[in-house]
Structure formats: C-alpha cells, structure tokens
Amino acid sequence: MPLLEVRDLHKSYGALDVLKGIDLTVDPGEIVGFIGASGSGKSTLLRCMNHMEVPTKGIVMLEGEIVGVTHKGDRLVPRPARDLSQQRRKMAMVFQHFNLWPHKTTLENVMEGPVTVQKIPKAEARDRALAALKRVGLKEKADTYPSRLSGGQQQRVGIARALALQPQVILFDEPTSALDPELVNEVLNVIRSLGEDGITLVIVTHEMRFAREVCDKVIFLDEGRVADMGSPDHIFGTTENPRTRAFVQNYFG
Amino acid sequence: MEYDWNFAIVWDYRMVLLRGLGQTVLLAGITIVLSTILGLVLATLRDSRIPLVYPVLSTFVSVVRAVPVLVLLVWMYYCLPILTGLKMNGFTTVTIALSIYSAAFYSEIFRGGIRSIDRGMIEAGQSVGMTRGQVFQRIVGPLAFQRIFPPFVNQCILVLKNTTLAGYVAVPELLYLGQQISVRTFRPLELLTAVAVLFIVTIVPLTLLAEHIEKTFHNKYYR
Numbered sequence: 001m002p003l004l005e006v007r008d009l010h011k012s013y014g015a016l017d018v019l020k021g022i023d024l025t026v027d028p029g030e031i032v033g034f035i036g037a038s039g040s041g042k043s044t045l046l047r048c049m050n051h052m053e054v055p056t057k058g059i060v061m062l063e064g065e066i067v068g069v070t071h072k073g074d075r076l077v078p079r080p081a082r083d084l085s086q087q088r089r090k091m092a093m094v095f096q097h098f099n100l101w102p103h104k105t106t107l108e109n110v111m112e113g114p115v116t117v118q119k120i121p122k123a124e125a126r127d128r129a130l131a132a133l134k135r136v137g138l139k140e141k142a143d144t145y146p147s148r149l150s151g152g153q154q155q156r157v158g159i160a161r162a163l164a165l166q167p168q169v170i171l172f173d174e175p176t177s178a179l180d181p182e183l184v185n186e187v188l189n190v191i192r193s194l195g196e197d198g199i200t201l202v203i204v205t206h207e208m209r210f211a212r213e214v215c216d217k218v219i220f221l222d223e224g225r226v227a228d229m230g231s232p233d234h235i236f237g238t239t240e241n242p243r244t245r246a247f248v249q250n251y252f253g
Numbered sequence: 254m255e256y257d258w259n260f261a262i263v264w265d266y267r268m269v270l271l272r273g274l275g276q277t278v279l280l281a282g283i284t285i286v287l288s289t290i291l292g293l294v295l296a297t298l299r300d301s302r303i304p305l306v307y308p309v310l311s312t313f314v315s316v317v318r319a320v321p322v323l324v325l326l327v328w329m330y331y332c333l334p335i336l337t338g339l340k341m342n343g344f345t346t347v348t349i350a351l352s353i354y355s356a357a358f359y360s361e362i363f364r365g366g367i368r369s370i371d372r373g374m375i376e377a378g379q380s381v382g383m384t385r386g387q388v389f390q391r392i393v394g395p396l397a398f399q400r401i402f403p404p405f406v407n408q409c410i411l412v413l414k415n416t417t418l419a420g421y422v423a424v425p426e427l428l429y430l431g432q433q434i435s436v437r438t439f440r441p442l443e444l445l446t447a448v449a450v451l452f453i454v455t456i457v458p459l460t461l462l463a464e465h466i467e468k469t470f471h472n473k474y475y476r
C-alpha cells in the first residue's frame with residue numbers, strides 16, 4: 001500500500017482551475033520531487049495533501065485513510081478536528097519562508113507540536129526536540145529566538161520542528177528558495193541526510209540538480225496536471241515529453 | 254502683568270482634588286474594563302460567519318466612531334430618558350457612553366492586531382496539527398498581544414482623558430471639582446494648573462511603563 005495517494009484531485013478558486021485531476025502515489029521511504037513552472041499548482045497540491053486547502057474534488061489518502069474527510073453513507077463529510085490534527089501531524093510541513101514562531105525559542109518551536117498536539121510530557125518532548133535539533137546541527141541554538149538565526153539556520157529549525165512530530169512523511173515547499181545562495185547547501189544537505197535515513201519526503205523545488213541527485217521519482221506539473229513522471233534519469237534525460245524537455249533545459253542550459 | 258501665585262489654595266483643597274482624581278480613575282477603570290470586554294466581543298463577532306452580524310456591527314462601529322463622544326454622552330443623558338423613560342444617574346450614563354464609544358476603538362485595535370499576524374504563523378500551527386483554538390491560544394493570541402499592547406495603552410490613556418467630559422453631567426471628577434473650587438476661591442490659575450499636573454503625574458508613568466514593556470518584547474524576541 002502506498003503511504004500517500006492522491007486520487008483525481010481538483011482544486012479551483014472561483015473560475016480559476018488550479019489543479020485539474022492529479023493522480024499519484026508516494027511509497028514509504030520514497031523521495032518524490034515536484035517541479036514545474038511558477039503557478040503550475042505545486043504549492044496548492046502540497047497544501048491539499050495536508051488539507052490546508054480543501055480539494056474541490058478528489059481525495060488524498062494517508063496510510064489508507066482519507067485526509068480531512070470521511071465517508072458517511074456515500075457522502076464525504078469533514079472529520080472531527082482531532083482526527084485531522086493527527087493526520088496533519090503525520091505529514092509535517094516545511095515552508096518556503098520558514099514560518100518559525102518569533103515569540104518562541106528554537107527549542108520551544110520544536111517542542112510545540114509534541115506538547116500541544118501529541119500531549120507528550122514536557123520532559124520527554126524536550127528530549128525529543130533536542131534530538132531533532134541535534135539532527136539538523138543546531139542543538140547549541142536551542143535557547144535562541146528565531147530572529148537571531150540566519151535564514152539557513154531558521155530553515156533547519158523548521159526541519160527539526162517537522163522531525164520532532166515523528167511524521168510518516170515530510171512535505172517541503174521550496175525549502176531553499178528564500179535563502180541566500182551561500183545558505184542553500186546547508187539546508188539541502190540536511191534534507192539529503194533525512195532521505196538517506198529512509199524518511200519519506202515530498203519536495204517541491206526549483207533546485208534541479210538536487211532533485212536529480214536525491215529524488216527517487218520526479219513529477220513534472222504543468223498547468224495543474226501531472227505532465228510527466230518518472231525517475232530522475234527519465235525526467236532529466238530520456239523523456240520524450242517536449243514540455244518537460246523545454247522546462248528542464250531552461251535550468252541546465 | 255504680575256500675578257500673585259498662591260499655591261497654598263491647592264494644598265487647602267487637596268482632599269477635594271484627590272477625591273476628584275479618585276473619581277476620574279474609578280470612571281476610567283470601569284470604562285476600560287467594560288469597553289475591553291465589549292471590544293473583544295465586537296471584534297470576535299464581526300468576523301463571525303453568522304449572517305447580518307457583520308453589516309450590523311460594522312455599521313455600529315462606524316456610527317459610534319463618527320459621533321463626538323460629548324454628543325453621545327449628552328444625548329444619552331438628556332434624550333435617551335425622554336425616548337425610553339429610562340433614568341440613569343450621571344456616573345452610570347458616563348460609564349456607559351464612554352464604554353460604548355471606547356469599545357468601538359478597542360474592537361478595531363483588537364481586530365487589527367489579530368489580522369496583522371502573518372498567515373504563515375497560522376499555517377505552521379495547522380501543519381503541526383493544532384486545532385483552531387490551539388492556534389489562537391498558542392500562536393495568534395500571544396503574537397497579536399504584542400501588536401495590540403501599544404495602541405491598547407494609548408486608548409486607555411484617551412479614556413482617562415475623556416473622563417473629563419463627565420463634568421458635563423455633573424459627575425464630580427477631577428476637572429469638574431477643580432473648576433468648582435476655582436469659582437469659589439477665584440483662584441483658577443492655581444487650581445487648573447493643579448488639575449493638569451495631577452493628570453500628568455497619573456498618565457506619564459503609565460506611558461513610561463508601556464514603553465518599557467514594549468521595549469522588553471522587542472529586545473527579547475526581535476533583536
């Protein structure tokens with residue numbers, strides 16, 4: 001059974017159809033990259049996955065359960081808030097602009113999910129958070145407030161915050177595109193190491209070289225559809241799809 | 254012109270003036286509590302999805318904000334009893350008028366503060382699995398509080414100043430008593446100066462305290 005499955009997913013905003021029927025699966029341990037032009041719907045797809053956007057049509061399944069809604073007879077009705085919370089906890093998210101909470105220290109940012117959502121005792125959550133910070137190389141910054149960290153460090157804390165939830169999959173939305181070029185690698189290296197540890201990753205990225213090296217599967221989104229999908233060798237090499245070739249060529253010249 | 258200052262008169266009437274200050278502070282205190290509560294209710298309800306609530310409340314806020322507070326007070330004191338047969342004493346009328354008036358401003362301050370919180374903060378909360386209530390309690394509330402605090406204190410100071418209008422309906426607050434004594438003693442310069450000084454020594458420490466707290470927030474979280 002795939003860990004994550006998207007079935008016939010549609011999302012529109014008024015008359016604007018952003019996602020026009022997406023089907024895909026993510027297997028346990030798999031690293032899946034999403035590429036595509038600006039406005040092709042990558043962020044929207046990611047946000048539909050954890051139900052931060054409610055799909056217009058279609059469903060997302062996590063471990064065989066529909067995310068955010070449930071069957072009632074032959075209708076789909078919203079799940080209780082508690083259920084959705086637990087589903088979201090299993091799909092931690094890392095944001096383009098980090099979105100760390102400025103009024104909490106690094107450690108508090110990372111502990112917040114385990115304590116508030118998972119109701120884990122403080123001392124245990126603290127250990128877990130420190131382990132997550134250590135994992136991204138920022139244990140010594142535990143008591144620092146986010147405003148005193150570099151962008152690269154903030155994003156690593158964002159990753160630690162996701163890790164501390166012990167999620168089944170981590171969703172990244174362009175984790176390095178708000179960073180100065182010299183800070184990109186420290187973040188990519190952390191992400192790469194998560195992949196090597198077998199954590200399931202879904203990554204929207206404009207870093208083509210990284211996608212080619214790290215991903216097991218790359219999905220090319222074009223105007224709200226999966227236009228092409230396959231191994232990095234396929235997407236960045238052998239594909240016959242002219243749109244993919246044009247898009248990729250833009251990056252590699 | 255040589256004026257022969259005689260501040261002994263202020264000392265002679267110190268108890269009366271302090272009683273006036275007491276009345277002023279009491280009036281301001283009750284008004285601030287009531288209008289904060291009312292302001293919170295207004296702020297919460299205005300963003301509710303219940304039909305008609307939004308247009309009704311936003312009209313209410315606009316109307317109240319467009320009426321000079323003295324007009325609201327005098328109208329409630331003289332016209333409202335005639336229209337409704339409801340009689341209230343001066344103190345109650347001032348408290349209600351000032352509270353309604355200030356609530357309109359407090360509600361805008363609260364709403365503005367809450368809305369100014371970056372959506373990304375909320376989404377981060379949702380993404381770790383927080384419910385709406387948890388997001389408000391853990392993230393939006395504390396962050397909005399920091400934003401709301403300075404304009405909130407400002408508004409409280411305005412309330413304190415606006416209590417001087419209570420004299421119009423014969424509530425013995427500081428300015429009213431100061432004026433009464435000056436008429437009786439022919440010493441308006443001394444007494445009105447004393448009134449001004451009493452306001453200053455009440456308000457300036459509040460301002461300083463507020464600035465200190467604001468700076469503490471800033472240094473702790475944003476430097």
Ligand SMILES: Nc1ncnc2c1ncn2[C@@H]1O[C@H](COP(=O)(O)OP(=O)(O)OP(=O)(O)O)[C@@H](O)[C@H]1O
Pocket residue numbers: 013016018036037038039040041042043044045
């Ligand atoms: N809340 C919204 N309301 C209206 N339109 C939206 C909303 N969110 C996204 N859109 C539109 O949906 C389209 C896809 O947006 P999305 O952010 O998913 O693209 P993207 O592939 O992530 O682009 P980028 O690479 O720039 O991040 C865009 O045209 C955008 O304007």
Ligand SMILES: [Mg+2]
Pocket residue numbers: 042043044173174
């Ligand atoms: Mg995007």
